[in-house]
Amino acid sequence: MPACWRPGIxxxxxxxxxxxxxxxxxxxxxxxxxxxxDSLRPTRAEIDLDAIAANFHATRALADRPVLAVVKCDxxxxxxxxxxxxLAQEGVHGxxxxxxxxGLELREAGVEQMILVMNGVYGDAHGAVLAAGxxxxxxxxxxxxxxxxxxxxxxxxxxxxDTGMHRLGIPMAELDRFLDGFAAVQGATIAxxxxxxxxxxDDDALxxxxxxxxxxxxxxxxxRGHEPxxxxxxxxxxxxxxxxxxxxxxxxxGALWGHPGYDSAAAPVDxxxxxxxxxxxxxxxxxxxxxxxxYCGTFRAERPSRIAALPVGYGDGLVRFQSNRGHVLIRGQxxxxxxxxxxxxxxxxxxxxxxxxxxxxxxxxxxxxxxxIRVEExxxxxxxxxxxxxxxxxxxxPRFYV
Numbered sequence: 001m002p003a004c005w006r007p008g009i010x011x012x013x014x015x016x017x018x019x020x021x022x023x024x025x026x027x028x029x030x031x032x033x034x035x036x037x038d039s040l041r042p043t044r045a046e047i048d049l050d051a052i053a054a055n056f057h058a059t060r061a062l063a064d065r066p067v068l069a070v071v072k073c074d075x076x077x078x079x080x081x082x083x084x085x086x087l088a089q090e091g092v093h094g095x096x097x098x099x100x101x102x103g104l105e106l107r108e109a110g111v112e113q114m115i116l117v118m119n120g121v122y123g124d125a126h127g128a129v130l131a132a133g134x135x136x137x138x139x140x141x142x143x144x145x146x147x148x149x150x151x152x153x154x155x156x157x158x159x160x161x162d163t164g165m166h167r168l169g170i171p172m173a174e175l176d177r178f179l180d181g182f183a184a185v186q187g188a189t190i191a192x193x194x195x196x197x198x199x200x201x202d203d204d205a206l207x208x209x210x211x212x213x214x215x216x217x218x219x220x221x222x223x224r225g226h227e228p229x230x231x232x233x234x235x236x237x238x239x240x241x242x243x244x245x246x247x248x249x250x251x252x253x254g255a256l257w258g259h260p261g262y263d264s265a266a267a268p269v270d271x272x273x274x275x276x277x278x279x280x281x282x283x284x285x286x287x288x289x290x291x292x293x294x295y296c297g298t299f300r301a302e303r304p305s306r307i308a309a310l311p312v313g314y315g316d317g318l319v320r321f322q323s324n325r326g327h328v329l330i331r332g333q334x335x336x337x338x339x340x341x342x343x344x345x346x347x348x349x350x351x352x353x354x355x356x357x358x359x360x361x362x363x364x365x366x367x368x369x370x371x372x373i374r375v376e377e378x379x380x381x382x383x384x385x386x387x388x389x390x391x392x393x394x395x396x397x398p399r400f401y402v
Contacts, residue, residue, distance in 0.1 A: 039398040042280035043312045051274040062269045066093035070253030077390040079399040100125045103134040126150040141181040158192035163213035165198045192230035200238035236260035259386045276366030283309035294339025315343040317392035321382045332369025
C-alpha cells in the first residue's frame with residue numbers, strides 16, 4: 001500500500017515520497033514544504049511519479065526534441081510541485097503554465113528550468129514575472145510595452161500566433177503590423193514563437209492548414225531579422241501524430257498523465273495512467289424492495305439489496321452526473337453507483353458481493369484486482385474530457401505519491 005507524503009510523521013523518517021524524489025535532500029525538503037494536510041479519511045488520489053517519469057522519457061524519445069511539460073492547473077490535478085520536481089530530476093527542458101502565479105510558485109519551490117507563461121500575464125505582474133526569470137507569452141503589442149516599462153534591461157518574450165484556433169494569439173492578418181510595432185520597443189527580443197493546434201488528435205486537414213500558416217508566420221518573423229531559439233506548436237497529440245509539428249520543442253501535458261487525447265492503442269508510444277482514485281467502505285446496510293437510497297429517491301431497490309456508503313462525493317470531484325450511471329471497483333468487481341452522489345458520500349449497490357465488508361477498498365478511477373475504470377470511460381459517461389475529470393479532483397483529496 002502506498003504511503004502518504006507525511007513529513008513530520010515517524011520522526012521525519014523518509015517515506016515513499018522521499019524515495020520517489022530520489023536522494024537530493026534539497027528537493028525533498030522543498031517539496032515537503034508544500035504538502036497537503038494529512039487526511040484522516042481513506043479517500044485519496046494515488047499518483048505514480050514513476051509512471052509520469054516513464055511517460056516523459058517515452059514522449060521525449062519519440063519526439064527527439066526537448067520537452068516542455070505542461071503543468072498548469074496543479075499539473076492537471078496530479079500535484080504540481082511533486083510532479084515538477086520529479087520531472088526536473090528527469091531532465092525535462094522546461095514547464096508550461098497558464099498563469100503567472102503558477103510560474104512564480106514553481107520558482108519559489110526551486111525550479112530552475114524555463115517556465116513559459118502560456119496564457120500571457122494579467123494585472124500588474126510584469127515586473128515580478130521578469131524578476132523571476134519566467135518566459136512570458138505575448139500576443140498584444142501593449143503587453144510588450146508593459147514588459148519594457150517594467151524591465152531593468154533587455155528581456156525576452158515568446159510570440160503567440162493565431163493560426164486558426166481563434167482564441168489567443170496575433171492574427172495572421174495583423175502580424176506584420178505587430179512586428180512593426182515590436183521593432184520600436186527598446187530591449188525586447190523574440191526568444192520563441194508558438195501556436196496552438198485546435199484539433200491535432202482528429203482533424204488532420206485543419207492541423208496541416210494551421211502548420212502551413214505557422215510556417216508562413218515564422219518566415220515573416222525571420223525576415224525581420226529575428227532569430228527565435230524556440231519555435232513550438234505540438235501538444236501531446238501533435239507530438240505523436242504530426243512529426244512536422246515538432247519544430248524545436250514539444251509541449252506535452254496529457255501524455256505525461258497517460259491520457260494524451262489520441263488513440264493510444266494505435267500510437268507509436270506507450271504511456272501509462274498515473275492517477276488512481278480510491279476510498280473505503282464505511283457503512284453497509286440491507287434495504288428491502290421498494291426502499292430508496294439517497295437524495296430525491298432516484299434509486300429504488302427492486303430486490304433485497306446491500307448498500308455500501310463511501311466517504312467521497314461531488315465535493316471531492318466525483319462528478320454528480322455519474323449518479324445511477326457510474327461504477328466503482330470493489331474486490332475487483334464493478335459495482336453500480338446507487339442513487340444521487342452527494343457532496344461527501346456516495347452509495348454503491350454491492351448486493352452481488354456476498355463477502356463485502358466495511359473497510360474494503362473502493363476504486364473510482366484506476367486499477368484493482370485486474371479490473372480497471374479508465375478515465376476515458378468516466379469522461380464519456382459524463383459528456384466531458386479526461387482532463388476535466390482529473391482537474392475536478394479537489395484539494396481536499398490528498399495526493400499520495402507512489
